[in-house]
Amino acid sequence: MANLSALKAGGVPSTFCGFLTLAANDGDNAVTGVGFKPNWIIIVDIIVPSNDVLVNATGFKIGNTTRAQGKTIHGTTPGYYSYESSSKLYLVTNAAGAQAEGTLKSFDADGFTIDRTGYAFPIQLFWMVGR
Secondary structure, rough: OOOHHHHHHOOOEEEEEEEEEEEOOOEEEEEEOOOOOOOOEEEEEEEOOOOOEEEEEEEEEOOOOOEEEEEEEEOOOOOOEEEEEOEEEEEEEEOOOOEEEEEEEEEEEEEEEEEEEOOOOOOOEEEEEEE
């Protein structure tokens, strides 16, 4: 039976999970240590330290396709769902209308890079990547 490193070298799919704390400012966040160059990413969950978040949209990126599915997690309209088909990987909107959003800038040799834009508050981003 082949060992795991031999299987990975042969092109067997790999996955890796993690989380990232993103500051309340614009810029890039490079994630390394994944062990391979991913070709897909899924945002599993977003945690916001404030309690006034209305919409939390998590998404995925595979090849040239990006999709984000939104849900109300706090506020007066629980159960609200929206569909985002732009290049956003995730989007969080609070009661005041401020947003934290990001796009996938690149898949890198040992991870990926997220471009943070529209940052009014910090978030924790939980993700899974694979190939």
